[in-house]
Amino acid sequence: MPTHAWMTDDHRAFADTVKRFLSEEFQPNRDTWKEAGMIPKDFWRKAGDLGILGATVPEEHGGLGLSYGFDVVTFLEQGRIGDSGWGFSVHNIATHYIAAYGTEQQRARWLPKLASGEMVAAIAMTEPGTGSDLQAVKTTAIANGNEYCLNGSKTFITNGASADLIVTVAKTDPKSRSKGVSLMVVE
Numbered sequence: 001m002p003t004h005a006w007m008t009d010d011h012r013a014f015a016d017t018v019k020r021f022l023s024e025e026f027q028p029n030r031d032t033w034k035e036a037g038m039i040p041k042d043f044w045r046k047a048g049d050l051g052i053l054g055a056t057v058p059e060e061h062g063g064l065g066l067s068y069g070f071d072v073v074t075f076l077e078q079g080r081i082g083d084s085g086w087g088f089s090v091h092n093i094a095t096h097y098i099a100a101y102g103t104e105q106q107r108a109r110w111l112p113k114l115a116s117g118e119m120v121a122a123i124a125m126t127e128p129g130t131g132s133d134l135q136a137v138k139t140t141a142i143a144n145g146n147e148y149c150l151n152g153s154k155t156f157i158t159n160g161a162s163a164d165l166i167v168t169v170a171k172t173d174p175k176s177r178s179k180g181v182s183l184m185v186v187e
Protein backbone atom coordinates (compact mmCIF):
# COMPACT_ATOMS: atom_id res chain seq x y z
CA MET A 1 0.00 0.00 0.00
CA PRO A 2 1.40 3.48 -0.85
CA THR A 3 2.41 5.35 2.28
CA HIS A 4 3.74 8.77 3.35
CA ALA A 5 6.59 9.81 5.64
CA TRP A 6 4.21 11.34 8.20
CA MET A 7 2.14 8.17 8.54
CA THR A 8 2.46 6.03 11.64
CA ASP A 9 1.35 2.40 12.00
CA ASP A 10 -1.93 3.77 13.40
CA HIS A 11 -2.51 5.87 10.25
CA ARG A 12 -1.78 2.83 8.08
CA ALA A 13 -4.18 0.64 10.07
CA PHE A 14 -6.85 3.36 9.78
CA ALA A 15 -6.17 3.61 6.03
CA ASP A 16 -6.75 -0.15 5.73
CA THR A 17 -10.14 0.27 7.44
CA VAL A 18 -11.15 3.16 5.15
CA LYS A 19 -9.92 1.33 2.06
CA ARG A 20 -11.91 -1.81 2.93
CA PHE A 21 -14.99 0.25 3.74
CA LEU A 22 -14.86 2.09 0.39
CA SER A 23 -14.17 -1.11 -1.49
CA GLU A 24 -17.04 -3.07 0.12
CA GLU A 25 -19.65 -0.37 0.70
CA PHE A 26 -18.99 2.39 -1.84
CA GLN A 27 -17.56 0.89 -5.01
CA PRO A 28 -20.35 -1.66 -5.68
CA ASN A 29 -22.98 1.13 -5.38
CA ARG A 30 -21.07 3.94 -7.01
CA ASP A 31 -22.84 3.99 -10.39
CA THR A 32 -26.31 3.66 -8.85
CA TRP A 33 -25.68 6.50 -6.40
CA LYS A 34 -24.17 8.67 -9.11
CA GLU A 35 -27.32 8.13 -11.18
CA ALA A 36 -29.51 8.98 -8.16
CA GLY A 37 -27.34 12.01 -7.34
CA MET A 38 -27.41 11.02 -3.69
CA ILE A 39 -25.52 8.94 -1.11
CA PRO A 40 -27.93 7.06 1.21
CA LYS A 41 -27.94 7.91 4.90
CA ASP A 42 -27.18 4.29 5.74
CA PHE A 43 -23.73 4.66 4.13
CA TRP A 44 -22.99 7.70 6.31
CA ARG A 45 -24.04 5.77 9.42
CA LYS A 46 -21.70 2.89 8.52
CA ALA A 47 -18.83 5.40 8.10
CA GLY A 48 -19.78 6.78 11.51
CA ASP A 49 -19.80 3.32 13.10
CA LEU A 50 -16.24 2.71 11.85
CA GLY A 51 -15.00 6.00 13.35
CA ILE A 52 -14.32 7.54 9.94
CA LEU A 53 -16.63 10.55 10.38
CA GLY A 54 -15.61 11.22 13.97
CA ALA A 55 -11.89 10.42 13.83
CA THR A 56 -10.92 13.97 14.82
CA VAL A 57 -14.03 14.87 16.84
CA PRO A 58 -13.16 15.20 20.57
CA GLU A 59 -13.83 12.03 22.57
CA GLU A 60 -16.22 13.84 24.94
CA HIS A 61 -18.41 14.55 21.91
CA GLY A 62 -18.52 11.03 20.52
CA GLY A 63 -15.38 11.04 18.36
CA LEU A 64 -12.03 9.30 18.53
CA GLY A 65 -10.09 12.48 19.44
CA LEU A 66 -7.33 11.79 16.90
CA SER A 67 -5.18 14.33 15.04
CA TYR A 68 -6.11 15.78 11.65
CA GLY A 69 -3.86 13.33 9.79
CA PHE A 70 -6.56 10.68 10.27
CA ASP A 71 -9.06 12.77 8.28
CA VAL A 72 -6.36 13.25 5.62
CA VAL A 73 -6.06 9.44 5.43
CA THR A 74 -9.75 9.28 4.41
CA PHE A 75 -9.28 12.02 1.78
CA LEU A 76 -6.28 10.09 0.39
CA GLU A 77 -8.26 6.85 0.19
CA GLN A 78 -11.08 8.67 -1.63
CA GLY A 79 -8.48 10.08 -4.01
CA ARG A 80 -6.98 6.65 -4.58
CA ILE A 81 -10.28 5.39 -6.02
CA GLY A 82 -10.87 8.69 -7.86
CA ASP A 83 -13.97 9.55 -5.84
CA SER A 84 -15.28 13.08 -5.51
CA GLY A 85 -18.91 12.07 -5.07
CA TRP A 86 -19.10 11.27 -1.36
CA GLY A 87 -19.14 14.68 0.34
CA PHE A 88 -17.08 13.66 3.37
CA SER A 89 -14.71 16.64 2.95
CA VAL A 90 -17.52 19.19 3.28
CA HIS A 91 -19.11 17.27 6.18
CA ASN A 92 -15.66 17.31 7.78
CA ILE A 93 -15.16 21.08 7.32
CA ALA A 94 -18.58 21.82 8.83
CA THR A 95 -17.81 19.49 11.75
CA HIS A 96 -14.54 21.37 12.38
CA TYR A 97 -16.35 24.74 12.23
CA ILE A 98 -18.62 23.56 15.05
CA ALA A 99 -15.75 22.03 17.06
CA ALA A 100 -13.62 25.19 16.73
CA TYR A 101 -16.17 28.00 16.87
CA GLY A 102 -19.34 26.51 18.37
CA THR A 103 -20.47 27.13 21.93
CA GLU A 104 -20.28 24.19 24.33
CA GLN A 105 -24.06 23.78 23.96
CA GLN A 106 -23.73 23.64 20.14
CA ARG A 107 -20.84 21.16 20.32
CA ALA A 108 -22.81 18.87 22.64
CA ARG A 109 -25.92 19.12 20.43
CA TRP A 110 -24.34 18.47 17.02
CA LEU A 111 -20.88 16.87 17.21
CA PRO A 112 -22.03 13.40 18.42
CA LYS A 113 -24.57 13.21 15.56
CA LEU A 114 -22.03 14.42 12.98
CA ALA A 115 -19.53 11.82 14.26
CA SER A 116 -22.07 8.97 14.13
CA GLY A 117 -23.51 9.87 10.73
CA GLU A 118 -26.95 10.49 12.18
CA MET A 119 -26.53 13.99 10.76
CA VAL A 120 -24.98 14.91 7.40
CA ALA A 121 -23.56 18.43 7.06
CA ALA A 122 -23.28 20.88 4.18
CA ILE A 123 -21.84 24.37 3.70
CA ALA A 124 -23.97 26.82 1.72
CA MET A 125 -21.84 29.69 0.48
CA THR A 126 -22.28 29.93 -3.30
CA GLU A 127 -25.31 31.75 -4.76
CA PRO A 128 -26.63 32.03 -8.31
CA GLY A 129 -24.86 35.42 -8.54
CA THR A 130 -21.97 34.97 -6.07
CA GLY A 131 -19.02 32.57 -6.25
CA SER A 132 -15.49 33.43 -5.14
CA ASP A 133 -16.36 36.90 -3.84
CA LEU A 134 -18.25 35.85 -0.71
CA GLN A 135 -18.54 39.44 0.55
CA ALA A 136 -21.12 39.91 -2.19
CA VAL A 137 -23.61 37.29 -0.93
CA LYS A 138 -27.20 38.47 -1.12
CA THR A 139 -28.69 36.04 1.43
CA THR A 140 -29.63 37.91 4.60
CA ALA A 141 -30.19 36.79 8.19
CA ILE A 142 -31.96 39.62 9.96
CA ALA A 143 -32.38 39.47 13.73
CA ASN A 144 -35.97 39.64 14.90
CA GLY A 145 -36.25 39.40 18.68
CA ASN A 146 -34.98 35.97 19.69
CA GLU A 147 -34.67 34.62 16.14
CA TYR A 148 -33.21 35.33 12.70
CA CYS A 149 -35.13 35.47 9.44
CA LEU A 150 -32.95 33.81 6.77
CA ASN A 151 -33.77 34.73 3.18
CA GLY A 152 -31.93 33.93 -0.06
CA SER A 153 -30.87 31.30 -2.64
CA LYS A 154 -27.88 28.94 -2.75
CA THR A 155 -26.55 26.69 -5.50
CA PHE A 156 -23.90 23.95 -6.11
CA ILE A 157 -24.17 22.76 -2.48
CA THR A 158 -22.39 19.45 -1.86
CA ASN A 159 -24.62 17.18 0.31
CA GLY A 160 -27.32 19.83 -0.21
CA ALA A 161 -30.04 17.30 -1.04
CA SER A 162 -29.40 15.11 2.00
CA ALA A 163 -27.98 17.46 4.63
CA ASP A 164 -29.45 17.70 8.13
CA LEU A 165 -27.23 20.59 9.20
CA ILE A 166 -26.36 23.40 6.79
CA VAL A 167 -23.75 26.03 7.68
CA THR A 168 -25.10 28.95 5.68
CA VAL A 169 -23.24 32.13 4.76
CA ALA A 170 -25.51 35.15 5.19
CA LYS A 171 -25.32 38.87 5.77
CA THR A 172 -26.34 39.77 9.30
CA ASP A 173 -25.37 43.38 8.59
CA PRO A 174 -26.15 43.99 4.91
CA LYS A 175 -24.60 47.49 5.00
CA SER A 176 -21.10 46.13 5.78
CA ARG A 177 -19.01 44.09 3.34
CA SER A 178 -16.82 41.38 4.96
CA LYS A 179 -17.65 42.49 8.54
CA GLY A 180 -21.37 41.90 7.98
CA VAL A 181 -21.03 38.22 6.96
CA SER A 182 -21.97 35.44 9.41
CA LEU A 183 -22.22 31.64 9.45
CA MET A 184 -25.76 30.58 10.39
CA VAL A 185 -26.18 26.92 11.40
CA VAL A 186 -29.50 25.68 10.04
CA GLU A 187 -30.77 22.37 11.40
Ligand SMILES: Cc1cc2nc3c(=O)[nH]c(=O)nc-3n(C[C@H](O)[C@H](O)[C@H](O)COP(=O)(O)OP(=O)(O)OC[C@H]3O[C@@H](n4cnc5c(N)ncnc54)[C@H](O)[C@@H]3O)c2cc1C
Nearest residue numbers: 090122123124125126127130131132133155156157158159
Ligand atom coordinates in the same frame (compact mmCIF):
# COMPACT_ATOMS: atom_id res chain seq x y z
C1 LIG B 1 -18.19 19.96 -7.51
C2 LIG B 1 -18.51 21.26 -6.84
C3 LIG B 1 -18.94 21.26 -5.53
C4 LIG B 1 -19.24 22.47 -4.91
N1 LIG B 1 -19.66 22.44 -3.60
C5 LIG B 1 -19.98 23.60 -3.00
C6 LIG B 1 -20.45 23.60 -1.65
O1 LIG B 1 -20.56 22.57 -0.99
N2 LIG B 1 -20.79 24.77 -1.09
C7 LIG B 1 -20.68 25.97 -1.78
O2 LIG B 1 -21.00 26.99 -1.18
N3 LIG B 1 -20.25 25.99 -3.05
C8 LIG B 1 -19.89 24.85 -3.68
N4 LIG B 1 -19.46 24.87 -4.97
C9 LIG B 1 -19.37 26.14 -5.67
C10 LIG B 1 -17.93 26.65 -5.74
O3 LIG B 1 -17.42 26.88 -4.46
C11 LIG B 1 -17.93 27.88 -6.61
O4 LIG B 1 -18.06 27.39 -7.92
C12 LIG B 1 -16.69 28.70 -6.44
O5 LIG B 1 -16.80 29.47 -5.26
C13 LIG B 1 -16.42 29.61 -7.63
O6 LIG B 1 -17.51 30.40 -7.90
P1 LIG B 1 -18.04 30.59 -9.39
O7 LIG B 1 -18.19 29.26 -10.02
O8 LIG B 1 -19.20 31.52 -9.34
O9 LIG B 1 -16.83 31.30 -10.15
P2 LIG B 1 -16.40 32.83 -10.07
O10 LIG B 1 -16.27 33.27 -8.66
O11 LIG B 1 -17.33 33.62 -10.94
O12 LIG B 1 -14.98 32.76 -10.74
C14 LIG B 1 -14.83 32.48 -12.14
C15 LIG B 1 -13.34 32.53 -12.46
O13 LIG B 1 -12.78 33.82 -12.14
C16 LIG B 1 -11.68 33.68 -11.26
N5 LIG B 1 -11.70 34.77 -10.28
C17 LIG B 1 -12.71 35.06 -9.42
N6 LIG B 1 -12.39 36.13 -8.67
C18 LIG B 1 -11.14 36.52 -9.06
C19 LIG B 1 -10.25 37.57 -8.65
N7 LIG B 1 -10.60 38.44 -7.70
N8 LIG B 1 -9.07 37.64 -9.25
C20 LIG B 1 -8.71 36.77 -10.22
N9 LIG B 1 -9.51 35.76 -10.64
C21 LIG B 1 -10.70 35.64 -10.07
C22 LIG B 1 -11.87 32.33 -10.56
O14 LIG B 1 -10.63 31.77 -10.15
C23 LIG B 1 -12.50 31.50 -11.70
O15 LIG B 1 -11.52 30.99 -12.54
C24 LIG B 1 -19.13 23.69 -5.63
C25 LIG B 1 -18.69 23.68 -6.94
C26 LIG B 1 -18.40 22.49 -7.55
C27 LIG B 1 -17.91 22.52 -8.98
